[in-house]
Ligand code: PEP
């Protein structure tokens with residue numbers, strides 16, 4: 118149920134309306150859209166509730182059509198959400214480039230790649246320490262040692278670090294080391310994990326499930342924001358379809374669709390969508406052209422030796438060239454790449 122307040126509703130009237138609703142054990146989410154204030158009522162309520170709320174002073178109208186995702190819907194805020202990750206803002210005018218290996222593999226590897234991507238203009242470093250692998254026999258990540266190496270790379274380069282959390286019980290550990298926690302595709306509907314990352318304050322990079330609709334992605338984000346953490350960045354990373362020519366199908370329309378439906382920032386992962394290095398620059402360019410707030414790109418200094426996702430990882434040189442392309446596209450649209 119949504120109650121729209123009158124334009125001349127006073128602060129005292131608004132407070133009384135919220136007290137009334139909360140008095141029935143319901144939760145409220147107050148959104149501002151222009152001069153309109155919208156109160157979303159969350160929870161199970163009696164049929165007569167809508168009339169009771171509609172009769173309160175300061176309420177203009179009540180619609181019983183429940184918003185699916187009141188916290189993350191575009192209407193919930195009158196401005197886009199900007200998410201600060203260490204020294205960088207995602208969702209503002211600048212395009213943010215996150216880069217790094219699929220997995221942290223060794224001290225030398227992460228240090229070389231961190232220095233390389235920073236040199237070419239990346240502002241955040243990615244690197245998996247806990248890897249969700251399809252096969253139990255594939256490299257599963259270095260665990261806490263990988264997080265320590267990421268933290269050391271942050272000290273050396275100034276880049277904020279992003280790493281995936283695969284289990285609710287690991288959230289405090291990730292929180293100690295990283296600047297942003299990633300929830301991967303395979304865990305987009307791990308609802309206990311979503312709540313757990315929502316109960317801590319660091320930003321969350323939420324990747325779209327490989328078989329998930331945009332609505333399901335928004336509902337997953339709703340779990341996080343509804344648990345208390347508004348710092349969510351959405352990521353389109355390719356969905357599964359019938360064509361095997363690419364690893365995934367990059368749903369480029371997800372960018373404008375999400376921009377219509379939510380105030381949260383949206384980034385593109387061209388690497389997992391492509392599955393092959395040669396395709397990554399085109400998909401990265403398309404992401405920026407479509408209006409994404411950033412990109413997350415896999416880069417490895419020796420992709421042929423990578424322990425995961427080598428075939429889709431750009432070399433450092435390839436990353437430098439891709440940066441030139443996406444920078445030119447950003448400039449054509451009046452957006453520059455974020456710098457440190
Ligand atoms: C990754 O970022 O390396 C990863 C596993 O991504 P996804 O969850 O999109 O497959």
Ligand code: MN
Nearest residue numbers: 219415425426
């Ligand atoms: Mn990967």
